[in-house]
Amino acid sequence: MRSLREFRSGKPSSYPDQSVYAEYACSEFGLAFQDIDGGTGFVVSVASKTRSIHFGAGRCSWYPQNNATASTLASDKYFTNKILERAGIPTLGGEYFFLHDRHRAHRPAGHEREDALEYFRKLGATAFVKPLQGSRGDFAQAVHDEVSLVRYFGEASRYYDSILLQPIVSGIEYRVFLLDDDVVYAARKYPPFLPGDGVHSIRDLLIAHNETLQSRGLSPASAMPDRDTSLDAVLPKGERWEIPGRMNLSAGGTMALEAPRAEAALSLAGKTAGALGLRVTAVDMFTDIGGDPLAIRVIEANSNPSIRLLEDSGRSDLILKIWRHTFSAMGLLGV
Incomplete structure (x- = not known):
């Protein structure tokens, strides 16, 4: 059997990570893997002797065991917060606002650009702002004055139609990846840096x-x-010169496999997944807020998380565990 590194070396750099992992898992589990998009890896099929299913890269979810409703709700950061707050789970809160006038007649009042500026002032003219349905840390940043916020409106509106404004909270950031009630791994996030x-x-x-x-x-x-x-x-x-703000891997941040100091953080991650109805999720959270390891707030929950960290950390066993869960949930493998 080829190693995961050998699978990676035989693919172009543009080949999606999850396609590499799916093919690797298929070779381990005796399933048939086929690229059906001319070698791009963006549309693939996986088949057992009795059943075949398809996966798509990019925006398509790699975790079909998450139902569409749960995944869609989790992709909206405001909806996520409302559901979690109702379940008694602490979040960063915040309010959503629209950047375009279109469809204004179909939405409630109080969520336009002028309302965002008023809310920003209530937060003390400093806030963390990000697209309501963004990913990979795109346009996620701290803003410290109204001029910068107005400039942000113009730049973000080229790509997004709504944003979330939140108070700035500082702590140690972790990601907890779960399959149902099982914590597969936890990782600490570190900010991007410039190497001198x-x-x-x-x-x-x-x-x-x-x-x-x-x-x-x-x-x-x-x-x-x-x-x-x-x-x-x-x-x-x-x-090193640290770049504060977002810590996403795609934005240059780093992660290391490491559990939070408080067991309560793992328990809260499990409650988050349960409240949202997600069978696969990566919960991002701040712990140690104000130096207290029990001061924890959920940032967001990802229904389609990347697992590149596991490859970089040499944990192909956990990649196989995740794909076994997926293939079993879809009836391609026995439980």
């Missing part, structure tokens, strides 16, 4: 970093004030 080379300024490194993000279809890490002379400093080789 002793030659280029922070400003130049940040420009290059943002160009890489934009080439991947993501918003830049932050606006760079022209008058901020601290950005002109040259980082010594080996020194």
